[in-house]
Amino acid sequence: MRSKTMLLSAAAAAAVATGVQAKTAYQSGPGVPQLQEVVVTADPLGRSRDAVVSNVAVLAGDDLVHRREATLGDTLNGLPGVSSDTFGGGASRPVIRGQTAPRVKVLTDGSALMDASEVSPDHAVGGEPLLLDRVEILRGPSALLYGGGAIGGAVNLIDKKVPTAVPANGGEGVAEVRLGSADNEEAAVAGLTAGGNGFAVRVEAATRSTDDYEIPDGDEDVLDGSFNSSSTGTLGLSWIGSRGYLGAAFTEQRSEYGLPGHSHEYEDCHPHGSSLHCGGHDHDEDDHDHDHDHDHEHEHEHVPTVDLVSRRVDVRGELRDPFAGVERIRFRGGYTDYQHDEIDDGTVATTFSNTGYDARLEVQHAPVAGLRGVIGGQVSRSDFAADGLESFVQPSETETAAVFLLETYDLGDWNLEGALRQEWQTSRVPGGTPASRYPERDFQPFSASVGASWRFAPDYALSLSVARSQRSPNVQELYARGVHLATNTYEMGSADLDEETVVSAELGIKKTRGDTTFAASAYRYAYDGYIYADTLDQFEDFRLIQYTQADATFTGVEGEATHRFAPGLSATVFGDYVQAELDDGGDLPRIPAARLGARGDLVQGPWSGSLEYIRVFEQDRIADYETTTPGYDMVNATAAYDFDLGPVGAQVYVRGTNLLDERALNHASFISTLAPLRGRNFVLGLRARF
Numbered sequence: 183m184r185s186k187t188m189l190l191s192a193a194a195a196a197a198v199a200t201g202v203q204a205k206t207a208y209q210s211g212p213g214v215p216q217l218q219e220v221v222v223t224a225d226p227l228g229r230s231r232d233a234v235v236s237n238v239a240v241l242a243g244d245d246l247v248h249r250r251e252a253t254l255g256d257t258l259n260g261l262p263g264v265s266s267d268t269f270g271g272g273a274s275r276p277v278i279r280g281q282t283a284p285r286v287k288v289l290t291d292g293s294a295l296m297d298a299s300e301v302s303p304d305h306a307v308g309g310e311p312l313l314l315d316r317v318e319i320l321r322g323p324s325a326l327l328y329g330g331g332a333i334g335g336a337v338n339l340i341d342k343k344v345p346t347a348v349p350a351n352g353g354e355g356v357a358e359v360r361l362g363s364a365d366n367e368e369a370a371v372a373g374l375t376a377g378g379n380g381f382a383v384r385v386e387a388a389t390r391s392t393d394d395y396e397i398p399d400g401d402e403d404v405l406d407g408s409f410n411s412s413s414t415g416t417l418g419l420s421w422i423g424s425r426g427y428l429g430a431a432f433t434e435q436r437s438e439y440g441l442p443g444h445s446h447e448y449e450d451c452h453p454h455g456s457s458l459h460c461g462g463h464d465h466d467e468d469d470h471d472h473d474h475d476h477d478h479e480h481e482h483e484h485v486p487t488v489d490l491v492s493r494r495v496d497v498r499g500e501l502r503d504p505f506a507g508v509e510r511i512r513f514r515g516g517y518t519d520y521q522h523d524e525i526d527d528g529t530v531a532t533t534f535s536n537t538g539y540d541a542r543l544e545v546q547h548a549p550v551a552g553l554r555g556v557i558g559g560q561v562s563r564s565d566f567a568a569d570g571l572e573s574f575v576q577p578s579e580t581e582t583a584a585v586f587l588l589e590t591y592d593l594g595d596w597n598l599e600g601a602l603r604q605e606w607q608t609s610r611v612p613g614g615t616p617a618s619r620y621p622e623r624d625f626q627p628f629s630a631s632v633g634a635s636w637r638f639a640p641d642y643a644l645s646l647s648v649a650r651s652q653r654s655p656n657v658q659e660l661y662a663r664g665v666h667l668a669t670n671t672y673e674m675g676s677a678d679l680d681e682e683t684v685v686s687a688e689l690g691i692k693k694t695r696g697d698t699t700f701a702a703s704a705y706r707y708a709y710d711g712y713i714y715a716d717t718l719d720q721f722e723d724f725r726l727i728q729y730t731q732a733d734a735t736f737t738g739v740e741g742e743a744t745h746r747f748a749p750g751l752s753a754t755v756f757g758d759y760v761q762a763e764l765d766d767g768g769d770l771p772r773i774p775a776a777r778l779g780a781r782g783d784l785v786q787g788p789w790s791g792s793l794e795y796i797r798v799f800e801q802d803r804i805a806d807y808e809t810t811t812p813g814y815d816m817v818n819a820t821a822a823y824d825f826d827l828g829p830v831g832a833q834v835y836v837r838g839t840n841l842l843d844e845r846a847l848n849h850a851s852f853i854s855t856l857a858p859l860r861g862r863n864f865v866l867g868l869r870a871r872f
Contacts (some may be wrong), residue, residue: 224292224318224338226327226512226544226556226588232694235599235633236325236647237703239264242316244790247358247869248820248837250311252367252390252410254288257311258337260796263703263740263758264319265774267850269668270857271365271395271408272439272488273306275299277850278321279705279738280760280773281334284656289328289338291498294540294562296518300331301566301575301658303852304441304668305534308492308520309339310414312358312371312388316340322647322688322705326601326631327586329560330653333684334707343431344498345375345382345420352378356871364863365395365408377422384418384431394440398843398861405857407440407485418496428499437490441524443856444486444667448724449571451665451672456718458672458726486531490522507548515541524572532570538563555589566657574664574673576611576620578657597635604628607654611661619677620661627652627681641695648687655679659713659729669852673715674728682731683710702741709734714770717807725807733765750785761803771808774850775801791821801849811849817841832870839863 220231222238231238239261241249251257255266255274265277275282283300288307297308318338320328325336355374361367373386391411394404413436420429451460497515504511521535544558560583567577586603607625614620633647662675685708692701712734715727742756757778762770779796800813822835840846843862847854 222318222320223340224289224320224328224336226558227546227554227590228510229590232643233597235597235635235645237321237688237690239319239321240316241319244822244833244835246314246316247833247867248822248835250314252311252392252412254307254309254311254337254339258317258319260777260779261319262742262756263321263738263760265850266848267303267772267852268848268857268859269304269851269853270405270440270442271392271860272410272437272441273299273304275303275307276319276335276337277774278319278335278337279707279740280736280762280770282850284331284659285334285653287325287328287332287336289336290496290516291340291344292328292338292514292542293496293516294331296494296516296536296538296540296562296564297492297520298522298534298536298566300656301534301568302666302668304444304488305522306437306439306488306490308435308494308518310388310412310435312369312390313341313343313373313386313414313416314339315342322631322649322686326603326629326649326651327558327588329582329584329603329605330627330629330651330681333651333653333682342373342375343384343386343416343418343433344429344496345377345384345418345422346427346429346498346500348377348380348382348422349375352376354872356869358867358869360865360867362392362863362865364860365392367392367865377420380422382420382422382429384416384420387413387415389413395863396861397845397858398840399845405442407442407444407487408857408860410437410439412437412439425503426499426501429497431496433492433494433496435490435492435494437488439488439490441486441488441668443670443853448667448670448721449665451721451724451726453672453674453718453726456726458719458721458724460721460724484527486524486526488522488524490520492518492520494518508545509548510544510546512544512546513542515539524570526571530570532568532572534566534568536564536566538565552591552593553589554591555587557587558585560584560586572665572667574666575658575662575675576614578609578611578661580607580609580657582607595637597637598633600630600632602628602630605652605654609654609657609660611657614661619663621677623655623660623677625654625681627654642693643691645690645692646688648685650683650685652681652683653713654681655713655729662729670723671715671725671727674726676729676731679713679729679731680711682713684708684712685710697746698743700741700743702739702743704739705737707736709736712764717771717805720807734762734770735765736760736762752783754781754783755779756781763803769803769805771805772850772852773801773803774848775799775811775813788824789822790824792819794818798846809855811847811854814844814846815842816844816846827870830870830872832868834866834868836867837865839865 253274259266266274268274298305299307320336325332353376357372360369369390371388416433418431499513517539523530524532540562542560564580584605588601590599610622611620629651631649635645662673688705690703711731716730719726738760740758744754746752759776776799781794796816801811820837846859
């Protein structure tokens with residue numbers, strides 16, 4: 183638990199200003215307190231956050247505990263530059279600078295999750311927020327080493343499932359219970375690490391149950407299908423020596439959640455050229471205009487549900503100073519057997535499965551002429567299938583291999599870095615017919631980046647990074663052909679798509695010490711051949727989309743600034759804005775609205791608290807067939823009290839969200855008008871560490 187002397191001071195402000203929304207440990211001493219080093223696990227060199235040229239944010243400590251939701255996207259939503267594409271209470275993916283899967287990769291300690299969330303927003307990300315120790319968010323060139331799937335950013339989930347050290351006293355653990363008001367949440371988590379004589383074992387489990395959540399000012403009191411029930415268990419074992427460790431863990435996750443807005447009235451829709459044919463009804467351009475209030479008139483006798491089971495084995499290891507010229511060798515690997523059934527009226531309508539592995543080896547060489555660097559390789563394979571009513575993607579295989587290099591050089595007040603990554607990807611539909619629709623495709627995307635950071639004054643740094651990155655189209659973009667009811671679309675892939683190429687640049691400035699601290703970034707992503715789902719036609723709420731390529735540009739800013747008024751008292755302002763449009767004209771769909779907010783933080787003895795106001799503005803920069811999403815105000819507050827129970831450090835906390843009980847629509851969601859965000863909610867939690 184936090185020492186009572188660890189007040190939210192200028193050091194805490196520095197953490198906030200650099201994206202670390204956490205009450206982490208601080209060192210007190212003469213003058214201004216100093217923030218302890220935060221090591222970025224996703225960085226192959228294991229550098230501190232401030233030493234990495236590119237934009238890195240870390241969510242950890244009490245703020246992670248208080249902000250955790252049932253889904254990863256909701257947990258991270260609200261950090262500068264980070265939103266989510268919410269899908270009720272069971273699924274949401276992170277949206278970074280207006281981009282989500284397949285351009286945002288979610289990792290577990292550097293290894294790909296291999297779930298089915300990249301295929302559709304109604305598929306949950308396979309990571310349990312209750313079991314996370316911290317979350318790292320990499321943006322810009324810092325994410326380049328994780329491939330084209332991280333072209334928009336990478337989210338690295340750090341857990342304790344594979345022990346890396348033997349506990350000092352033979353054992354350590356944590357336990358927590360939570361209760362929520364708006365959805366009758368009941369959640370609990372417990373984890374224990376024990377060991378000795380060079381071995382350590384980790385056992386952990388989490389369970390959560392929520393009902394359909396309450397929504398404000400609507401025709402209904404609750405959102406049908408927004409319930410979520412899940413359980414996760416892990417067993418890990420490691421051998422730990424003086425120069426490293428080698429360990430493995432097995433994790434099983436089971437989840438059942440609803441699919442709000444899922445309608446089967448368009449099952450018989452199919453394309454006729456570039457038009458839709460639905461139930462014997464053909465229409466022309468004059469039929470595109472329709473009453474969007476129809477979204478709220480759907481009456482569902484039942485709500486489809488997802489029954490998910492994921493089994494995963496993780497292998498992690500590290501060896502320091504194995505031989506001359508090499509400082510560290512690190513290995514990360516995972517094998518996942520994922521499946522979920524979409525159940526409609528008691529019958530399995532569609533089964534989605536993904537079986538695959540991902541392995542990554544990094545070798546850090548000793549300094550050579552002032553250069554510090556890492557060379558590595560990665561291989562992965564994914565066997566994906568959708569069988570049943572929504573088999574819009576044929577059973578497919580994707581194999582990827584890659585090599586990468588990262589080098590850094592310190593030159594006085596300058597910190598320079600460069601990175602390269604070469605990939606080879608093969609996508610195929612075994613036995614796909616006709617072959618002209620499902621040809622095997624080979625891609626060789628190449629990415630490179632350079633960056634520099636200049637410490638032009640004490641505690642100040644100016645950074646610039648430039649990258650050229652490529653991403654191969656995925657199997658959905660290549661081979662999709664069929665009804666996808668979760669997003670109310672008929673999807674058509676394009677097997678002749680090429681790699682998309684983006685040239686990105688980011689300029690950042692930050693101040694990390696003193697009573698006033700800040701961090702701000704401006705960025706621009708210029709895409710050559712951006713792959714997107716182009717809407718060709720629409721009937722009522724159902725759309726005909728085809729994956730195509732066009733040049734596009736993403737431009738945005740994000741940042742926050744904190745001022746300490748007195749020991750333990752500070753205020754922060756923050757905001758973000760992104761604009762995404764096709765170079766030939768027209769806005770891209772589902773781009774998050776601009777946000778501007780302010781937060782006050784107070785720590786006094788064992789008490790701590792915060793009050794936050796966020797203005798989410800109207801989003802009227804919309805694509806064809808989209809509607810304007812109104813703005814709304816969001817007020818959140820947290821209060822916590824730390825106390826000791828003998829050798830156990832404990833905290834009781836209460837967090838309130840959407841305190842104004844505003845009706846809020848998320849423009850980044852496929853079902854924004856069908857699934858408003860949760861209304862006023864209070865979460866009461868008790869957490870203990872021992």
